[in-house]
Amino acid sequence: MKFLVCITQVPDTTTKITFTPDKKAFNAAGVQFIINPYDEIALTRALELKEALGGTVTVINVGSASTEANIRKALAIGADDAIRINAEANDAYYVAFQISEVAKKNGYDVIMTGKESIDFNGGQVPTMLGELMGLPSVSVATKLDINGTTATLEREIDGGKEVVESKLPFVAGAQKGMAEPRIPNMRGIMTARTKPLTVVEPVACDMLSGSAIFDLPAAKGDCKMINPNNVAELVNLLHTEAKAI
């Protein structure tokens, strides 16, 4: 069974986000980049399924050469090989389009992504990939099992969960609960250096959207402290001042 896992790199979750003075870009100076946490969950589940069912796990990334350290980390975690599409990720459509062009040629049985990247939080790559490839997609899946040519997934819905059955091939976006991310071991790190990492050039793609200006959220005013022996005051303020209850 051939698995394709789409990964992207994002600022470490503890990063204090800042933007360049002209507000046109993210200020990456001094920022540590990691594999998007949800992509790591997708990768781990793909590896677990490969161990159970046999096959290969390929990771794919749309990014500049600066992402290669994180691609090597994915190889160290256990992926067999990697593909980097040499382009800056413009928007979800651009990323999904580039990946679909490569994926169409290679005939994967299962394509996985994170449910969203923690930088732009759009959550559209799994859905768009599904549409571009004419495959079913489950965009926020908390469980994934494969039995023969059928997959059973659990997807999040508003106020509950839904069990979905899908034919292979399909696209799934991984949400927490699907797997516990793995930490690479020494052997993995050593072998990752020699695993194949193929670089391909992007194909022409329409630009449908882009980010123009970045801003930081407005700072909150001072916190009003209330005496713990006067909880009634809090209820009163929530009603009269904040009008929240």
Added chain:
Amino acid sequence: MSVLIFAENWDGKFKKSTYEAISYATELARQTKESVTAVVIGNVSDEDMKSLGKYGAQKVLSVKNDKLNTLSPSAYASAITQAVQKENAKIVVISYTYSGKSVAGRVAVKLKAGLIAGATALPSSTSPFTIRKKCFSGKGLTDVVVSSDVKIVGLTPNSYKVNTEDGSAAVESFSPTFNDTDFASTSKETKKTSGKIALTEAEIVVSAGRGLKGPENWGMVEQLAELLGAATACSKPVADVGWRPHHEHVGQTGITIGPNLYFAIGISGAIQHLAGVSSSKVIVAINNDKEAPFFKAATYGICGDAFEVVPKLIEEVKKFKSAH
């Protein structure tokens, strides 16, 4: 021309997020002098469909098909796309719920339309079409510019106010065509978190963290939530150790929410947690550590022992509820 809105329903009933999306579409249509058409997929009563007029929809396209009573992202996207073409709509509004997320990207690809994935406000400009959304899990904001002919707005639930007016929508039956591949995945079973309010839609959220010391102490959190008609949530460490289910985890790697009122009980307020709740309109932090970072992000703070403060709060809310 019209602004098209996908009016999502859940078991035949519309949700608050649907009314928000129609209200949003109505304001957009007012600016561009167009009308609002809603697409309803599944089994909804005529009465309920007509009532969408109260939120500003002039027309409802009703798609009924036995296979469409549960979400099939591909088939739903086919139906919405054909409705867009029929109405010659240039703007499509989809509430960015789990279902909305599952179809919006597909509609975008079919129409080669730029998508604002998680809009939080009306466009700041219609030419170029520019809408603000959150990025970096709420730590930043960005203006997304869409240059395509058709534009899709994925509207974040709880970010736009429901407006009502007098009106009734004209319901029209609509029969789009489907392909076999539209049904390659099927819903087998739904498991509802019974009787609870969906976290992403809740007006009030009561959330607690490690400060509560153990899962057995969540009774007071649930009691407070029930009194306030609120959803319950938790911090990441609590979900990680299994005190609470993962779907309650709010924060950068959990769910991002923006309720009217957020209670943080025994949560220190790490940057990853704040990212997920920073768009809450009012935040109340209850913590026994006066240095807790949450006090810098909160509107109101109580520095005290949660096991004393929360029961008192429950009593006060009870008094308030019986007086109002």
